[in-house]
Structures are given as structure tokens and as C-alpha cells.
Amino acid sequence: MNREPLVSVIVAVYNQERFIGRCLRSLLHQTLSSEKYEIIVIDDASTDRTSYALELFHDAIRPVANARNLGLAASVNRGIDVARGSYIVRVDSDDYVNANFLHMLSIFLEMNGYVDAVACDYLLVDDGENVIERVDCSERPIACGIMFRKEQLIDIGLYDESFRCHEDRDLRIRFDKKYRVYRLELPLYRYRRHDSNITNNAEAMRQHEANLIRKHGLDLAASNGMS
Template sequence: MAIPEYPLISVIVPVYNVERYLDQCMDSLVRQSYVNLEIVVVDDGSTDSSGKKCDAWAERDSRIRVIHQANKGLAGARNAGLDVARGDYIGFVDSDDYTLPDMFSTMMRNMQESEADLSIISYERENPDGSTYSNALSGQKMVMSSENAFKYVNMHGYFYVVAWDKLAKKELFDGLRYPLDAKYAEDSPVTYQLFDRAERIVYDSTPLYRYRMTEGSQSQGITDKFARSTGNMLELVRKKYPQNEPYAAYGHLESIVGTYNRIVLAGRRKEWAEFERSARIELRELMPLAESAELMSKSQSLQWRLLTVSPTIYSVMYRCYKRSHPEISSH
């Protein structure tokens, strides 16, 4: 059966109290060079003017469909969009972010040229002062199997487990939805399943998405859900892609240490004592794997080993480090 040159893409946009940013997000979508879009906007119980803005945009562009629902969180909004999406392909955009004009045409072209099931591009972070940052290696374009996707997602400089830098064939989402009990890192378990389900994946490091760093995006509460998700990812890799276990182990340890660093900065080590204990055990068990694959620098090895030996000294040193380098994320 012939594949249409411009198949329908459903772009799902969860919206909650983003009146300040919504117009820029929507404008960036209606101006996409790829025009065969269905833009599914899910107003997730907004209490500001966001809901009215969504309706106004729908009146301006017939490709926009609006769903108004009681607040269910980001995962619930994404699921509502998935349930009604008519497109052959699914993409996501967060409503406080925006896209560059060729984002979806690039992802679709890469997908068709590579005969892939999942297409990934890169992004730049836009800071409150207007500066931008990207740690993706430039000039990368590769087609890979599920096996290699689990390698690169656990290495620095490639792609991540977020929802909004990907375009997927709709059938990859059959029976798959975002977990409603997660307020943070709800993307990751679904993204890992997409990697596992896709036979071919194409990655292009061109930064065509703009992730806006706001106060809200920096003030996530402490949760171990991402660490649990990467633990499940590690088990999946052990069973199906064992040759990439060192990469999965490294990615899991990074999520553990990142969570622990947030606990330290919040001064909440006592209430997270059990997490600290299990983190030290996993670091001891898994670090040799990551080190044997030369995935860790000497300084990182020393830092993580300090955590296994003396969490108290580690905590003091990390807090001092963060005072000197507040711009560095908590990893």
C-alpha cells in the first residue's frame, strides 16, 4: 500500500494556566511548513484565560480541535489527546514551549526517508534571560534499532526520554498511555516503551524545538519516580538488549544521583533515608559496569564513590559546589 506523501500528523498540546506563553506556542504550530496537521489542544482545567485562548485559536484555524476537561495533570491531558487523535502519526508540544517552522516537516521527511517508526530531533533550552543552551552534539543524523536507542538515550549529547522531541507512528501507542500517578518524569516509561516497540528509529540533532525554562520547570517536587522508571528500563535492557546493560546502568545511576542531589539541596536526607541506603547499594553494584564501558570520567567516579562511602561528606561538598555553580543542573 502506498504511503501518502503528507500523512496526517496529530500534534497534542496539553494546556494548563499558560496564558502568558500559549499564543507563541500556537502561532509556532499554525506556521509549521508541514501543513497537514491536526492540532489537538487539551485544556486541562485551566483557571486563567488559557481555555478562552484555546477556543479563540480554534476559531482562527480549522486544524485546531479543543478539548476542555477537569484537571487531570499532564499525563491525563496527553492521554485525552491520544484518545481522540485521528492522525497516522503522533507528536507532542508543551504549551509553554514553541517550535521552529520546519520541525514537523523535518521529522516526517527523516522518518519517510529512513522508513522509521519513530523520529527524534533535538532542542534548545531557552533561559529566562533569553539565552539558549543545548548540550546535543551537532551534525548528528543516524538510523538505529531499538537496541541502539537504549544505548544513545543513556549517553550524553544525544536524545532524552521527553515526549516533545519525537514523532511516532500512531500504532506504537496501541494500549500505551501515560501514567496518571506521576507528576514528574511521566514521559519516561512511555518513551522507553516506544523505543522497544519501534523497529527503526531516526535521530537528527538539528535543534528545532525550544524548551522554555520557567520557574515552574525548575521547581519540581522531589520524587523517586524517574529513578524507578530508569530501574524498569534497566530490567528491560537486561532481558532484551543485554549487550547494552552498561549504558542502561549508567543512565539509571545518573537518575539516582540526580534525585539524591535534589534531596540534599532541599535538606531532606532524614525523610529520604531509605532512598539514600538503596542508592548507595545500587551505586556499588552498578558502577563497575559503567566504568568498564568507559562511560564515566575519573572525577565522576570519585564523586559517586564518595557518596557510597560518606553521604554526609558528599552532601556538604555538593551543597558547596552548587553555591559556586548555581547554573548547573542537579546531577
């Protein structure tokens, strides 16, 4: 009998042929039993060899292909819509995770029914996977490495698809009004810093920062700053 997975991992990818394999290999080698999680990969109409890279993992993932580029927020929402797990966690396509990532986050939620969501600390790494620093996720939160209860994401309306960046900050502002993200003091996520990070597009970041302020006001937007 096929059981529904406990965890759905959402990976939205656009033109990451170089790093997507590393990301998926780290997710496939988890200490959490394989039948307890699924990996949903949304290819946002990549124009490089990402689709070929995904073919190598076809039997191990649930692929979703966008016919046209929809943006990160819409792609993640598509993944959540088809997710079968009770818990949802995002992993960026150029990042990777510790082997205990899914087990530790899911058991934290399983054993603490009062916990709405849990985030782990992360290691900031360069393209060579050299560790730059360990980061406290409560001081410098990022979009990924946070395991949510699916029904609560649905309750707050998922990601606002009008945001092409800062979609994570908008979600956290809305989430924090009703729920709480707890911290797990273990660096289980690997956040890659390199020249192609979307957050390095300064003009786009400024435009969406202005959108965030218009939607939530200056104080909330400022208090929810993310790297």
C-alpha cells in the same frame, strides 16, 4: 473531499496563559501544508486565563477541555485517542518550534519506512527566548519533539496515567524495548527553561523517580534519565 491529516500535534496545557499563544503561533506557521496536520489542545482544567487565550485560536485548533485536572499523562492520552493523524508529536504548552519542525520530522518518517520514531535536537532558551545552548536529543532526551507512529504508541499502551511526572521516561523505557527512536541532527525544537517548569518540583520528581524504579528497576530507570 476532506482528507485525514498526516500529523497530529498534541499540546496539553495547564495554567500557561503567558506562553500558550507563542506555542500555538509557532505551530500554525509551519512549512508543512496546513491540511496535513492538526493541533489538538487539551486544557487540563486551567484556573488562569488559558481558556480565554485558546479562544483566540479556536478556529485553528481542536480543543479538548478536561472537566477536572487529570494530569499530563492522562491529558496527552485523551489527545492521542481523538487524533486522526498517522504520526503523533507532543509540544509542551510553554515551548515553541521552528517553522520546519513538522515538515522535517514527517518527511523523515515518510521516506524511511524502517524508522519507528524520530526526535530532533533542541535549543534550550530562557523566558526571553535567548538561546542558552544547543542540545543533542540522544544525549539529553526530553518528552517533546519526538514524532511517533500512532499505532506503535497504541501498541505499547500509551502513557501510564499513574505518573504525574516522568511519564515520558516510563514511555521511552517501554518504547525502547520494542522500537527505536532515531535522531535528526537539526535543532528544530525550542525548550523553555523557567521557574515554573514541572521538573523544578524536586519533591514530586523524587516520588515519581521512586515509582519509575519500582516499575522498571534501577538499571533501566537510570539509563533512561531525561532532563
